[in-house]
Amino acid sequence: MTKKRILSGMRPTGKLHLGNLYGALKNWVDLQNRGDYDCYYFVADWHALTSDYGDTEEIQAYRFDMVIDWLSAGLDPEKSTFFVQSSIKEHAELFLLLGMITPLAWLERNPTYKEMKAELAGKDLSTFGFLGYPVLQAADIIMYKAHGVPVGVDQLPHVELTREIARRFNFLYKDIFPIPEPLLTDFPKLLGIDGRKMSKSYENSIYISDQGDILAKKVAAMFTDPQRMRKKDSGRPELCNVFTFHQIYSLFQEADRIADACRKAEIGCTDCKKQLADRIAAAMKPIHDRRDYYLQHQDEVREIINSGNARATRIAKLTMEEVREAIRI
Ligand code: TRP
Numbered sequence: 285m286t287k288k289r290i291l292s293g294m295r296p297t298g299k300l301h302l303g304n305l306y307g308a309l310k311n312w313v314d315l316q317n318r319g320d321y322d323c324y325y326f327v328a329d330w331h332a333l334t335s336d337y338g339d340t341e342e343i344q345a346y347r348f349d350m351v352i353d354w355l356s357a358g359l360d361p362e363k364s365t366f367f368v369q370s371s372i373k374e375h376a377e378l379f380l381l382l383g384m385i386t387p388l389a390w391l392e393r394n395p396t397y398k399e400m401k402a403e404l405a406g407k408d409l410s411t412f413g414f415l416g417y418p419v420l421q422a423a424d425i426i427m428y429k430a431h432g433v434p435v436g437v438d439q440l441p442h443v444e445l446t447r448e449i450a451r452r453f454n455f456l457y458k459d460i461f462p463i464p465e466p467l468l469t470d471f472p473k474l475l476g477i478d479g480r481k482m483s484k485s486y487e488n489s490i491y492i493s494d495q496g497d498i499l500a501k502k503v504a505a506m507f508t509d510p511q512r513m514r515k516k517d518s519g520r521p522e523l524c525n526v527f528t529f530h531q532i533y534s535l536f537q538e539a540d541r542i543a544d545a546c547r548k549a550e551i552g553c554t555d556c557k558k559q560l561a562d563r564i565a566a567a568m569k570p571i572h573d574r575r576d577y578y579l580q581h582q583d584e585v586r587e588i589i590n591s592g593n594a595r596a597t598r599i600a601k602l603t604m605e606e607v608r609e610a611i612r613i
Pocket residue numbers: 291292293294295328331420421424425433435439442
C-alpha cells in the first residue's frame with residue numbers, strides 16, 4: 285500500500301529564523317520521522333516572484349541556503365523528498381489549467397491577498413501573478429495528491445482555496461484529487477529581539493545560522509519586561525520575551541526557578557540572558573554542526589536537490605497525464 289502524502293513549501297525570500305524552525309521545520313521533521321506519510325518539501329521560488337518580481341538577485345542564493353537549513357534542522361533526504369518548484373515545469377501547466385476554473389471572486393476575497401496588498405503598499409502588487417498566488421499553491425499541493433499540508437494559521441485561507449479548487453476540478457472533469465487537510469502547527473509565535481513579530485523585514489530575527497558571538501549579541505539585545513529598569517525591581521517573566529525563550533530552551537524546573545528569581549529580583553536580566561544564550565547555543569549545536577558540514581559539502585546538497593527533483597517530476601508527469609485526459613486536452 286502506498287502511504288498518504290504530505291506536502292509543504294516555503295518561499296526563498298530570506299534566511300530562516302527560529303520562528304521558522306519552531307513554527308514549521310520541527311513539525312516537518314516530526315511528520316517525516318513518524319513514518320506514516322510520504323513527505324514532500326519544496327522551495328516555492330515562483331511564489332517568491334509574486335511579491336519580489338522586481339528584486340530577484342538573491343532568490344537563487346536563498347533557495348540553496350534554505351535547503352541547507354532544512355537539512356540542518358533534521359530533514360533527511362533518505363526519508364523526505366526535497367524539490368524546487370521552478371524545476372518542475374508541470375506546476376506551471378497545472379497552474380494554467382486551474383486558472384481556467386477558478387472564479388475571480390474566490391481570489392479577490394482571499395484575506396491574505398487583501399492584507400498583503402495593504403501591508404506591502406510600497407510594492408505594486410496589482411499583478412495577475414500576485415492575485416493568482418493561491419492558484420499556483422493549489423497546483424503545488426494537488427499535483428502530488430497530498431492529503432496533508434503542514435502550515436501555520438496564516439496559510440489556512442490558501443489551503444481552503446486549494447480545497448475548493450480541487451473540488452471544482454473533481455466535479456467538472458473527474459474525481460482524481462483528494463481534498464487536502466491543513467495540518468496546523470500549534471506552536472506559540474516567537475517574537476523577535478525587539479518584541480515584535482519575528483520577521484526578516486524588521487531586522488529583529490535570530491537566524492538558524494546565527495552562532496557564537498552573533499547569537500550572544502542578539503540575545504543580549506533582547507527586550508525584557510519594560511517595567512523592570514533595575515535589578516532590584518521585581519520582574520514579570522510572563523511579559524518577558526526572554527522568558528518565553530527560556531520556556532523553550534531551558535528545562536522545566538530551570539525555567540520555573542528563573543521565573544521565581546525574576547519576580548523576587550534575585551536574578552538580573554544580563555545574567556538571565558547569558559544563561560539563555562548558552563541554552564540556545566547548546567540546543568542549536570547539532571543543527572549548527574550539520575550546517576557546517578553541508579556548507580563544506582555543497583555538491584552533496586546539489587545532488588540531494590537533483591534527485592528530489594527527479595522523484596517529484598515522476599509524480600508530476602503521472603498526475604498531468606491524468607489531468608489532461610480528464611480535461612480532454
Ligand atoms: N504560501 C506558502 C508560504 O508563504 C508557501 C507555499 C507555496 C506552500 N506553495 C505551497 C505551502 C504549498 C504549502 C503548500 O509559506
